[in-house]
Amino acid sequence: MITAALVFAFGCYGLGLLFNLWRIVNGPNSADRILALDTMVINIIALLILYGILRGTAVYYEVSMLVAMVGFVSTVAYSRFLLRGDVIE
Amino acid sequence: MTLFAEILIAFFLVVSGIFGLVGSFGLIKLGETMQRLHAPTKATTVGVGGVLIASMLYFLLIEGNLSFHELLITLFLFLTAPITANFVAKTYVARHLKRHDLPETGRAHGWSIYDDPPGRSEDE
Numbered sequence: 001m002i003t004a005a006l007v008f009a010f011g012c013y014g015l016g017l018l019f020n021l022w023r024i025v026n027g028p029n030s031a032d033r034i035l036a037l038d039t040m041v042i043n044i045i046a047l048l049i050l051y052g053i054l055r056g057t058a059v060y061y062e063v064s065m066l067v068a069m070v071g072f073v074s075t076v077a078y079s080r081f082l083l084r085g086d087v088i089e
Numbered sequence: 090m091t092l093f094a095e096i097l098i099a100f101f102l103v104v105s106g107i108f109g110l111v112g113s114f115g116l117i118k119l120g121e122t123m124q125r126l127h128a129p130t131k132a133t134t135v136g137v138g139g140v141l142i143a144s145m146l147y148f149l150l151i152e153g154n155l156s157f158h159e160l161l162i163t164l165f166l167f168l169t170a171p172i173t174a175n176f177v178a179k180t181y182v183a184r185h186l187k188r189h190d191l192p193e194t195g196r197a198h199g200w201s202i203y204d205d206p207p208g209r210s211e212d213e
Contacts, residue, residue, distance in 0.1 A: 002147070005099035005106075009140070012106030016113030016133075023116050023125075031122050031181035038173050039116060039129035042166070046109055046140045049159075050102075053147050061158035068162060072169040079176035083183050 006054055013050070016043050034078050041071030094150035098143050105139025108132050122181050130174040138163055 020043065023036040045064045052060030077087050112135075115128025141159040149155050182191070183202045191200055198207050 001095045001099050002102070002151075005102035009102045009106035009109075012110040013136075016109050019113040019117050029122060029181070029185065031177050031184065032125065034180065035122075035125060035129060035177050036116060038177070039113060039133055042129070042133045042137055043109060043113065045162070045166070046105070046137045049137075049140050049144050049162075053144050056152065058148065058156055058158070061156070061162065065158070065162055065165070068165050068169070072165075072173065075173050076176055079180045082180045083176075 002053075006050055009050055010047070013043050013047050017047075030082055034075060034082075037078075038071065038075045041067065041075075045071075091151075094146065098146050098150070101139050101143035101146065105136045105143065107136075108139060109136030112136060122185075123178065126174055126178060130170050134166060134170045137166055 017040060020036045020040040024033050024040075027033045027036060045068055048060050048064040048067065052058065052064075081087050109132070112129050112132030115132065116125055119125045119128060141163050145156070145159045179202060182200075188200075188203050194200060198204055
């Protein structure tokens with residue numbers, strides 16, 4: 001039962017990644033692309049934790065924590081660059 | 090007991106998958122950029138929270154050891170999602186809206202995109 005639910009959740013988040021990719025490719029402006037990239041990072045975190053449940057190991061928490069930190073820093077840096085023309089003033 | 094635990098974990102997994110899918114679908118369904126800001130920052134955060142609850146229950150009830158890594162990830166995501174949304178909204182406002190398009194703030198200081206924060210001008 002858990003395996004079937006895991007496969008369902010994998011399908012949902014994979015489809016969500018495709019939706020995000022569509023928004024990145026033809027988003028009207030750059031704020032949309034930043035938002036789609038941030039959503040993509042969140043979906044990848046969910047996929048990593050699901051894979052950790054599937055394999056039954058606790059290794060993937062560190063991976064997802066690192067992905068969360070790098071994703072947040074990159075989103076803030078890109079927004080900051082578009083806002084002020086500089087990342088660190 | 091094991092069947093009950095499996096039903097609980099499967100329920101959280103399915104609900105979180107649906108929430109994540111709705112959040113990503115709202116990103117392509119909604120019309121304006123400011124409307125699009127709603128879908129991923131709320132629904133996807135709830136989806137990842139559901140996955141983390143399912144993971145915690147799995148390692149507690151099936152494997153038999155309690156871990157607190159999920160709480161760290163949940164705390165980090167819940168702290169960073171509003172900041173990300175604020176930055177994306179500020180980027181959109183700074184790029185696409187002029188000063189006279191924005192409503193009045195109702196305070197002595199204007200919008201932070203165009204005016205310096207209070208106390209900034211005396212320092213410089």
